[in-house]
Amino acid sequence: MSSRVLIVEPDPTVLSSLLHSIGPLAGAEGCLNFPSARDRLVAQPYDRLITNLRLEAHNGLHLVYLVRASGWQTRSIVYTTHPELYLAHEVQAAGAFYESLDRLHFVLQGYVEQNLPSFDRRHPLRPSRRMLFRGGRRAADLSPMPAS
Numbered sequence: 001m002s003s004r005v006l007i008v009e010p011d012p013t014v015l016s017s018l019l020h021s022i023g024p025l026a027g028a029e030g031c032l033n034f035p036s037a038r039d040r041l042v043a044q045p046y047d048r049l050i051t052n053l054r055l056e057a058h059n060g061l062h063l064v065y066l067v068r069a070s071g072w073q074t075r076s077i078v079y080t081t082h083p084e085l086y087l088a089h090e091v092q093a094a095g096a097f098y099e100s101l102d103r104l105h106f107v108l109q110g111y112v113e114q115n116l117p118s119f120d121r122r123h124p125l126r127p128s129r130r131m132l133f134r135g136g137r138r139a140a141d142l143s144p145m146p147a148s
Contacts, residue, residue, distance in 0.1 A: 003027070003112055004044075008037040008051040008063060014101070018050065021108045034058035038066060045072040048112055052101075053080040053087060061087075064094045077111050079104050 003026035009015040015030045022028040026048070031037040034055045041049070041063060049067055051060035060078050067074045076096035080087070083100055091098040099107060 003047040005029070005048040005050060005112055006031065006037065006040060006046045008032075008034070008049070008055060008060060010052065010054075010056055014052075018104070018108065021105050022112055026112050034063070037063055041066055041070070041074075045070070046074050049074050049076040050104075050108070050111070051076070051078055053078050053084075053091070061090060061094055061096075064091070064096045068095060075111075077104075 005022060005026045005028040007015060007018050007028060008031045010032055019028050019030050049063060051063050053060045064076045067076060077099060078091045078096045079099040079101050081101045088098045
């Protein structure tokens with residue numbers, strides 16, 4: 001069974017790239033603006049909403065609130081090009097997952113294919129432990145050995 005995904009991105013090049021990243025994983029549709037995304041979200045349920053936080057005169061969080069008010073089981077991912085701690089906390093408080101655009105291409109498949117936890121518990125601006133400790137090394141393994 002294929003997931004239905006709606007991606008909202010005002011830049012046609014970025015939108016095309018994100019749609020290509022999902023590829024055959026899901027039935028992905030794209031919107032370039034807030035009004036067309038709102039109309040699609042009101043008309044039918046989606047499994048995932050992936051939206052840029054900045055949608056020109058609008059905010060991607062408004063789409064997250066719309067989905068929550070609909071009562072559908074849509075899970076939302078909100079991304080930005082510039083990390084903003086306050087808005088990241090707002091995204092998480094709305095029940096969505098927060099990502100940066102530069103990481104999104106690498107994690108998109110997981111967001112679409114996997115069951116997501118009930119909330120995003122990660123610190124929004126802290127790098128992933130997997131990025132800090134390549135290969136599963138413990139912090140003690142990384143410190144230099146004492147001289148004898």
